[in-house]
Amino acid sequence: MAISYKKLWKLLIDKDMKKKDLQKLAGISSTSITKLGKNENVNTEIIEKICTALQCDVSDIMEMVDEPKADKWGEKWERLSKRGIFLPLNVLA
Secondary structure, eight states: EEEOOHHHHHHHHTTOOOHHHHHHHOOOOOOHHHHHTOOOOOOOHHHHHHHHHHOGGGGGOEEEEOOOOOTTTHHHHHHHHHHHOOOOOOOOH
């Protein structure tokens, strides 16, 4: 199982907020925002600050999801594609 913060990003859209707005409102660092964007672990204090700032519950911003089984290129491909780097198909074979 893995943590997903997709609910947080959907909530920000609903509230017409940007990540920078959340950062300022919750008083959290840009590093925490980056970790959340990568679905990485953050301190529970960060989660508490976000929930307080957005007046919501923990379950409104995060959830447990099944981890997809990735092939050897899965994670690397995801990181590269997020950066706008695309490789020829024969490189992935």
